[in-house]
Each structure stands twice: as structure tokens, then as C-alpha cells.
Amino acid sequence: xxxxxxxxxxxxxxxxxxxxxxxxxxxxxxxxxxxxxxxxxxxxxxxxxxxxxxxxxxxxxxxxxxxxxxxxxxxxxxxxxxxxxxxxxxxxxxxxxxxxxxxxxxxxxxxxxxxxxxxxxxxxxxxxxxxxxxxxxxxxxxxxxxxxxxxxxxxxxxxxxxxxxxxxxxxxxxxxxxxxxxxxxxxxxxxxxxxxxxxxxxxxxxxxxxxxxxxxxxxxxxxx
Amino acid sequence: xxxxxxxxxxxxxxxxxxxxxxxxxxxxxxxxxxxxxxxxxxxxxxxxxxxxxxxxxxxxxxxxxxxxxxxxxxxxxxxxxxxxxxxxxxxxxxxxxxxxxxxxxxxxxxxxxxxxxxxxxxxxxxxxxxxxxxxxxxxxxxxxxxxxxxxxxxxxxxxxxxxxxxxxxxxxxxxxxxxxxxxxxxxxxxxxxxxxxxxxxxxxxxxxxxxxxxxxxxxxxxxxxxxxxxxxxxxxxxxxxxxxxxxxxxxxxxxxxxxxxxxxxxxxxxxxxxxxxxxxxxxxxxxxxxxxxxxxxxxxxx
Numbered sequence: 001x002x003x004x005x006x007x008x009x010x011x012x013x014x015x016x017x018x019x020x021x022x023x024x025x026x027x028x029x030x031x032x033x034x035x036x037x038x039x040x041x042x043x044x045x046x047x048x049x050x051x052x053x054x055x056x057x058x059x060x061x062x063x064x065x066x067x068x069x070x071x072x073x074x075x076x077x078x079x080x081x082x083x084x085x086x087x088x089x090x091x092x093x094x095x096x097x098x099x100x101x102x103x104x105x106x107x108x109x110x111x112x113x114x115x116x117x118x119x120x121x122x123x124x125x126x127x128x129x130x131x132x133x134x135x136x137x138x139x140x141x142x143x144x145x146x147x148x149x150x151x152x153x154x155x156x157x158x159x160x161x162x163x164x165x166x167x168x169x170x171x172x173x174x175x176x177x178x179x180x181x182x183x184x185x186x187x188x189x190x191x192x193x194x195x196x197x198x199x200x201x202x203x204x205x206x207x208x209x210x211x212x213x214x215x216x217x218x219x220x221x222x223x224x
Numbered sequence: 225x226x227x228x229x230x231x232x233x234x235x236x237x238x239x240x241x242x243x244x245x246x247x248x249x250x251x252x253x254x255x256x257x258x259x260x261x262x263x264x265x266x267x268x269x270x271x272x273x274x275x276x277x278x279x280x281x282x283x284x285x286x287x288x289x290x291x292x293x294x295x296x297x298x299x300x301x302x303x304x305x306x307x308x309x310x311x312x313x314x315x316x317x318x319x320x321x322x323x324x325x326x327x328x329x330x331x332x333x334x335x336x337x338x339x340x341x342x343x344x345x346x347x348x349x350x351x352x353x354x355x356x357x358x359x360x361x362x363x364x365x366x367x368x369x370x371x372x373x374x375x376x377x378x379x380x381x382x383x384x385x386x387x388x389x390x391x392x393x394x395x396x397x398x399x400x401x402x403x404x405x406x407x408x409x410x411x412x413x414x415x416x417x418x419x420x421x422x423x424x425x426x427x428x429x430x431x432x433x434x435x436x437x438x439x440x441x442x443x444x445x446x447x448x449x450x451x452x453x454x455x456x457x458x459x460x461x462x463x464x465x466x467x468x469x470x471x472x473x474x475x476x477x478x479x480x481x482x483x484x485x486x487x488x489x490x491x492x493x494x495x496x497x498x499x500x501x502x503x504x505x506x507x508x509x510x511x512x513x514x515x516x517x518x519x520x521x522x523x524x525x526x
Contacts, residue, residue: 045230045237048245052252062429062476063469064436067448071465079462080262125228135230143229164338171440178340182441185348195345203336 004188005197008180016180017201023097023166023176024205028159030102035109036144042114045135053110060107065168068104072096073172090175097169101162108158116151117143149220156213160206177201263462273460277467282454290439290450291471297363297438297446298431301370306424308371309378314408316383327379334376339434340441343369347442362445366438370431377430381423385416385501422487423501429476436472447471 005013042053060068073096076082084095120143128138167178181198185191233241263269276282315327334342347365350356356364389412397407439449447468455464490500 043229045233046241046244046248048248052248058477059473062433062473062480064433064448064472066433066436066440067465067469067472070440070448071469074461075465079266079268080259122228129229129231138229167338167340168437170340171437178338178344178441181341182344185344191345191348191352195341198341199333199337202338202341203333206336 001190001193004184004190008184011175011180013180013197016175016177017205019094019174019176020163020166020201020205023094023101023169023174024159024163026098027101027105027162027166030098031105031109031158031162032155034102034106036113038106038110039113039117040139040144042110043117043139057107057110060104061111063104065100065104065165066171069097069100069168069171072100089173093172093174094169097166097172097174101165101169105158105162105165108161109155112151112154112158113144113147115154116147119150120146146222149222152213152217152220156210156217159213160210163206163209164202268460268462273458273463276454276458276460277463282458286450286454286457287447287467287471290445290447291475293363293444293450294432294435294446297366297370297435297444298428300363300367301374301431302424302428304367305371305375305378308375310382310413312375312379313382313386314413316379317386319404331376331379334372335380337373339369339373340437342372343438343442345369346372362438362442365442366435366444366446369438370434373434374427374431377427378424381420381427381501382416385420385423386412388419388501389415418490420501422483422490425479425483425486429479432472432476432479 011019038053038056041049042057044050044053072082073093076099077092077096082096083092084099086092086095124142124146125138128142133141166176169176170179170182173179177198181194185194188194231237260269267273312327312331315323316331318324318327343365346368347361350361350364350368393411393415394407397411402411435444435446436448438444439446443449451464451468455461458464487500
């Protein structure tokens with residue numbers, strides 16, 4: 001019944017899911033960094049940065065991820081010549097997919113962190129200012145550490161959504177789970193079985209993440 | 225809000241802000257200049273590539289039919305997913321444990337799976353087990369995938385909508401002798417649906433964005449798919465991408481604004497119980513409220 005799985009070696013079933021994990025991991029880190037920067041811009045005293053942050057979030061959130069991913073390949077790579085330092089197509093497309101995922105997910109990370117900043121009581125920032133801390137000191141030492149603890153839940157949601165969104169990378173030929181599933185399901189007779197295998201794979205990926213981060217968010221929540 | 229994080233700028237802060245503005249502006253300008261120059265070098269800025277969008281042919285042959293398919297799939301998905309979602313949402317509030325648990329399992333399962341997997345599966349399933357014509361199959365598959373995912377999200381919206389109503393509504397209904405079913409259908413559900421309207425409209429944005437997946441992966445002729453046909457015909461990759469992105473942005477912006485307007489209106493209205501599920505709520509539900517309902521937290525789409 002499961003014989004057909006060993007017929008596929010580029011990628012193998014485990015290899016495809018490993019690719020999904022890698023995409024999630026690198027895009028997760030990238031979008032956390034870029035999203036935090038965007039959030040800092042959106043609350044900064046410099047009007048131009050605020051405007052850029054707002055515009056970025058509102059534009060990127062309203063474009064389908066599929067459009068962004070396809071654009072990284074057809075637009076960024078083919079026209080702009082952004083090859084992400086690799087001439088090998090596999091590596092190039094993998095990195096481009098991460099770039100697209102980061103660009104898209106960061107908008108949601110930014111909004112999550114911004115809502116976290118709003119949950120920090122006014123007195124905290126006021127006390128920080130009263131001590132003479134500057135904007136970036138207030139943000140780095142007082143506000144963001146508290147904000148992060150209260151947004152672990154929402155950020156975990158973004159991470160889980162990101163895990164599922166990595167399937168879009170199949171659109172530019174990155175050999176991850178959805179890519180292999182498309183190949184298998186078109187060539188093999190066991191439609192239901194293949195569907196179940198891949199569904200199970202994603203449940204296995206998202207379930208522990210959700211449980212662990214849900215536990216962590218309860219544990220680290222700032223008690224008020 | 226932003227004013228809490230920093231004082232009203234004094235002379236030094238003003239100078240610093242100007243400095244940062246200038247640096248940031250230069251960085252942005254550099255980026256724009258690079259993009260502009262590359263496009264110019266590659267000939268993507270030539271008027272010939274942009275001209276089609278000022279003429280009717282590009283719109284009537286490619287973009288408008290694509291947009292129509294996008295909207296058709298989104299509308300169908302929403303119309304089918306809504307009653308299904310209501311059914312599962314109510315089932316999750318059932319007094320009978322087995323109904324509650326099995327409905328919960330179904331909802332959590334479909335929220336944990338990428339919509340693309342559901343579409344691929346539906347596409348193959350229709351090809352093998354039904355006689356849906358090859359031309360219709362992509363639409364069927366896209367709508368099926370979207371319905372399965374969004375019904376489970378809407379189930380959570382319905383559940384949250386009903387739970388958001390004041391308890392007095394149920395108690396009053398029982399006090400005048402209504403049964404459970406009557407309470408649900410004539411007291412709770414109508415009010416919950418009103419409270420949910422903004423959340424439902426916000427969910428349409430997610431649906432519209434997800435239709436694009438079907439265009440690339442299973443050949444559904446929606447906007448992104450017709451874009452590639454158009455770009456092949458006019459050889460205008462960048463212009464076509466920009467135009468299509470702008471169409472998506474405008475469409476989704478209208479939906480988001482409409483949801484915001486509805487939410488504000490409902491909050492103002494005196495006749496309601498004041499329970500409103502806004503945009504923020506639907507973001508949470510889409511993202512599955514980690515550690516929420518079943519403690520699985522394996523949902524989420526953004």
C-alpha cells in the first residue's frame with residue numbers, strides 16, 4: 001500500500017517535509033526581525049518612517065502571497081537579476097521563496113507586535129521617559145521586552161500560518177511538501193491515502209508548535 | 225499612542241528626527257532609483273508595455289474575465305461555507321458531548337491543513353471519482369478547498385459570535401418557554417449573525433487572496449492566471465504584475481474598509497446587545513487562538 005512512496009526520490013517524502021521545515025525556520029526568523037523593525041518604524045517619532053511602515057503593512061497585507069512568491073521568481077530574479085547569491089536554480093528559488101515569505105509575513109508580525117506595544121500600560125513608557133530614556137532606549141529596554149511576552153500567542157499563530165503558507169513555494173518549484181503531493185497525487189492511484197499522509201504531516205508540524213507556544217505564552221504572560 | 229513613547233521634540237530631538245528622515249529618505253530613494261534604473265535597462269518602462277492597460281482589449285480579454293473568476297470563486301466559497309460553518313459552530317456548542325467533540329475534531333483538522341493541499345486533493349478527487357468536465361474542474365476544486373477551510377474558520381466565528389451575546393438573552397428565551405432549538409434559531413443566531421458581519425466581510429479578504437493559489441497550482445483562470453497569459457501576449461512582466469497587484473490591493477482595501485464601516489456602525493447602533501466581532505477577532509480566529517478551543521492551536525491562515 002505504501003510502496004509507491006519509495007519511488008519518489010527527488011524529493012523523498014521526508015526530504016519534502018524537511019524542506020517545509022527549513023522554509024518555515026528561515027522565514028520565521030527573517031520575518032520576526034523585519035517585522036520588529038517595521039513595528040519600531042510604525043511607532044517612531046520620525047514621520048517618514050511611520051508613513052513607510054503603515055504603507056508597507058497596508059499594501060503587503062492586501063496582496064495575495066501567491067502573487068508575491070511568483071513575483072520573486074519572474075520579477076526579482078528574471079528582470080531585476082536578484083539571484084540571492086546562487087546560480088543553482090534550486091538554491092536560488094529556495095532563497096527567493098524565503099524572501100517572499102519574509103516580506104509577506106513580516107506585515108503580520110508587525111501588526112502583532114504593535115498590538116503588543118499597545119497592551120503595555122502607559123505608566124511604563126511615561127516612567128521611562130521621566131527617567132530620561134530616549135525613544136529607542138524606551139522601546140528596547142522597557143516597552144518591547146514586555147510587549148514580546150504578551151504577543152507570544154499571536155506570534156505563534158503567525159508562525160503556524162507561516163508553516164502552512166510555505167506550501168505556496170511550490171508555485172515556483174521549491175521541492176517542499178505540496179510540490180511532492182501534487183506530483184504523487186497526479187501519478188498514483190491512492191488519492192485518499194496520499195491526501196491523508198500529507199494532511200497528517202502538517203498536523204504533526206503545526207500541533208506541537210501550537211501546544212508548546214501556547215504553553216509558553218501562558219507561562220511568560222506579564223501578570224497584571 | 226505613539227506620543228506616549230516619546231516627548232514632544234525639543235531642539236535636539238527635532239534635529240535628530242530631521243537627520244533620520246533624511247537618511248531614511250536617501251535609502252528609499254536609492255532603492256527606488258535602483259529599481260527604476262534596472263527596469264529602464266531591461267526596457268520594462270517603455271510605453272508600449274504599459275499602453276495595453278489604457279486600451280480595452282487587455283481588460284476585456286484578460287483582466288476582467290480573470291477578476292470575474294476570482295470574485296465568482298470567492299463568492300461561491302463564502303455562500304457555501306457560511307451555512308456549513310454555522311452548522312459546525314452550533315454543533316460545537318451542543319449540550320451533547322459526542323456532537324461537540326466530533327464537530328470540534330473536524331473543525332480543528334481542516335484548520336490545520338494548508339488550503340493548497342485541500343485544493344490539490346479536491347482537484348484529483350473530482351478528476352477520478354466524478355464526471356465534472358475538465359473545464360469546470362479547477363473552479364470546483366478551488367471552491368471545495370476554500371469551503372472546507374473557511375467553513376471551519378467561520379464555525380469558530382459563529383461560535384465566538386454566539387458566546388459574545390449576553391447570557392441574559394438565553395435565560396430570557398428559556399424563561400418564556402422556548403426550547404433549545406428555538407432559542408438558537410430565533411434568538412441567538414440572528415443576533416450573532418449581525419455581530420459577525422464585519423468578521424465575515426474580513427474573511428472575504430482571506431478568501432480572495434487564496435483564490436490566487438488555484439490559478440497557479442491547478443490552472444483556475446482567475447486574475448493571477450490570466451495575468452500570465454496577458455504577460456505572454458504583450459511581453460510585459462513587470463507592468464502586468466503591478467497592475468494585478470494594484471487590482472488586488474484596491475479590491476481588498478474596499479472589503480477591509482467596508483468591514484471597518486460595518487463594525488463602527490454596529491457598535492454605534494442602540495438596538496443591538498453591543499456584541500460585535502470585529503476585524504481583530506477574525507485575525508485571531510484565522511490564526512487559531514493558540515491554546516484556545518481545543519488547545520491544539522493548529523490553525524491559522526494569514
